[in-house]
Amino acid sequence: MQLTGVSESAEVANSANTPIERGSSVFQKEGCIGIVPVFSILVAGHRQARLDRHWLAADDRDQRAIALQALLSQQVRLIRDQAEACFESTDQIYAHVAPDYRIITGLASGVDQLARECAQSSDLSLHLLAPQIVNESDLPPHTIDRGVAIGMQPWHHTDELSDTEFELRDHLALSFSDLLLAVWDDAEGDQIQSGTARMVKDALLRRKPVILLRLEASRSKPVLMIADPQRLTDTWIAQMRVMGADTNTLLQVFCEEEPGSDPANNRLQEWISNILLPFEAGLDQDNRERQLISRIEKQKPLLQYVGQWLFWCLSLTRLFSQPRRRPISLYEWIQGSWLWFGMMFNPPTKSQPFRIVECLSTETRTFSRREEFVSRAHGFFSNLARLDIKQAIDSLRYPPCSRGYQSIKPGTTISDQHPIQEPDLEEVFNWSDTMARLFATRYRDDTWMIYYAAAFAVFCAVAGAIHLWPASDTGLPYIWVFLEFFLLHFIVRRVLKARYRDYHGRWMGFRFLAEQLRYLRLGYPLLVLPRSFVDPIWAPAKTSEQKAGMQLISAESWILQRVLIAEGLPRDAQGKKIYTLTQHNSSVLSYVREVLEEHRQYFYRSYHHLHRNHASLHRLAFVLFSLTFIAVTIHFFVSLPGILIFTAFFPAWGAAIHGILTQNEVSRVSSMATSVWQQLTTLLEALDIHEQKMEADMQTSATSDWAETHTLREMVSVASEVLCDENRYWHQLFQPKTPELPG
Secondary structure: OOEEOOOOOOOOOOOOOOOOOOOOOOOOOOOOOEEOOEEEEEEEEOOHHHHHHOOOOOOOHHHHHHHHHHHHHHHHHHHHHHHHHHHHOOOOOEOOOOOEEEEEEOOOOOHHHHHHHHHHHOOOEEEEEEOOOOOHHHOOOOOOOEEEEOOOOOOOOOOOOOHHHHHHHHHHHHHOOOEEEEEEEOOOOOEOOOHHHHHHHHHHHOOOOEEEEEEOOOOOOOEEEEEOHHHOOHHHHHHHHHHOOEHHHHHOOEEEEOOOOHHHHHHHHHHHHHHHOOOHHHHOOOOHHHHHHHHHHHOOOHHHHHHHHHHHHHHHOOOOOOOOOOOOOHHHHHHHHHHHHHHHHOOOOOOHHHHHHHHHOOOOOOOOHHHHHHHHHHHHHHHHHOOOHHHHHHHHHOOOOOOOOOOOOOOOOHHHOOOEOOOOOHHHHHHHHHHHHHHHHHHHHHHHHHHHHHHHHHHHHHHHHOOOOOOOOOOOOOHHHHHHHHHHHHHHHHHHHHHHHOHHHHHHHHHHHHHHHHHHHHHHHHOOOOHHHOOOOEEEOOOOOOHHHEEEOOHHHHHHHHHHHHHOOOOEOOOOOEEEHHHHHHHHHHHHHHHHHHHHHHHHHHHHHHHHHHHHHHHHHHHHHHHHHHHHHHHOOOOOHHHHHHHHHHHHHHHHHHHHHHHHOHHHHHHHHHHHHHHHHHHHHHHHHHHHHHHHOOOOOHHHHHHHHHHHHHHHHHHHHHHHHHHHHHHHHHOOOOOOOOO
């Protein structure tokens, strides 16, 4: 996944007009990213033996073979042309590099062979994914751009791989593809049994577009069928998952089309544009959502609006060399103010197309001086509350920063050499991680300031009631009233601004991107993909306005899956065209251990930090309430005006601390980090036992290599599920959190 900067802001997203050389992964000065334009077609179908046994077993065999090859080539070229038209229709979101069009297929005879020939004749990149070991010397020269051999071996001394192994290969191939082009005959029977039918089913369950070349024995030409997204309802998918699939049920979601006809081309174009351009509505300048947000951004505060009128009136007296633009009318300003208040109190939910544009058009930036000052003050007072003087001073001295991407470096010996070229995750991870830290800091600093401002507003009210200096008769009698008014105004303004700016939601989105990319890096050498990279991201549209009858579920998931497709299959570190999983068990084990240890230490530090903060702040709240209890007890015997500070301000301060802990879910997140740390520790111990077993077992055979690879994949799958479940639960736990006024 090669990513480059292409956009400057949500309004102007194509400031980088210089083409970028393919293979680079460099940020532009604006700090935004652009996804490399890639469209990947998975071509699958029956082997030559089955084709000969059924559809080609006719008198017009040669004509049928020519018709199949012609229609397959026609559809591949049509898909490529329509994908190219989509990339050319926008100069935003995608990087300014030449698009890459790929065919993913296998090494079998029949349809796989036709796909390989089609890739060569249509000038498409050819990526191969084979279930078994491939001898690279047997491959045709200069035809394969990249390939992965999983290295599977039959179990229990059988001669053929089981359906489970082939389903794993097909599932992985779908994960790296945008569209499935399948060749399927009518000799299946009621219950599906062939690998092609199972792949079609898997693609439909994931709501990927499927183009079916149906081989019916009664017809001498293949029948073109295209999946109808409106028929991929939740009910149909639930039926497929629970009751199983049969041929008629699968064919129910397809529409027969005439090759080259306008309806067929339009349906295919809608599918492809929906995949590649789901953000199109978010870029439309006439979009009501964009216009509404733009109107809110132009709304001026009262004092600034009055100042605009004042300067405009003065410009009429020719005191200024250039005339000023007339401000908007009072009626329009009042309408904008009413709209502003409505948006502040009830911020609208942003559409997924707009969220894609907003996310990928966000510039990586450092903290402003004001944000840096607030963040340092937050750290200082938080550490001071824990009585950690040294850490409090360090908080004033060092600004917040990000560690960035911690790449795993290969060892010094050949045996420690990592087998793959590590994915180009650094730029996109650093971008999303930096933005997540920025918005998290804004959200937490706002929470801290809001609750502490509420506590000090209580202090001002008490100080004004007892005429605390400087509000004495000889001083400033209304100083505490003005300070209380200022604090209350600050609280309301800060809460409304944080709700509208959606600091919390954007923090969640960027953190989700960063963590999922972190987990992808863990299982990528073994083709273990987190769920976010394989789960469906589309749902049937509720209105007819959506293209292809589909609507996007998650902007972040679309970005992740496009990043995975742009990266493609793993590449061998030695430059070989075929990367074989089973030939690098020891080095992959070392790689996985290092990455897993990095994750374990991260969660340990997170637990330690959160637990310390939670304990120290609870201790401070306990001290404050204890002092309040002592003050109230003393007040029974001694009447002191100043004791109201203890009986009112200290409980408010303690309530502010409790509000901060509750709003940030410190206790629950700390316990989650503990659980993940313990599970990762157990997995690391299991990896150590597995390594000892590998060293003790000196047998080296293809079967034993696949057994070790299979065990490694299972362990990494468990680790990936643990991390993804924690991230998803954390994401769901915090998702409803919005800034609220203190009680």
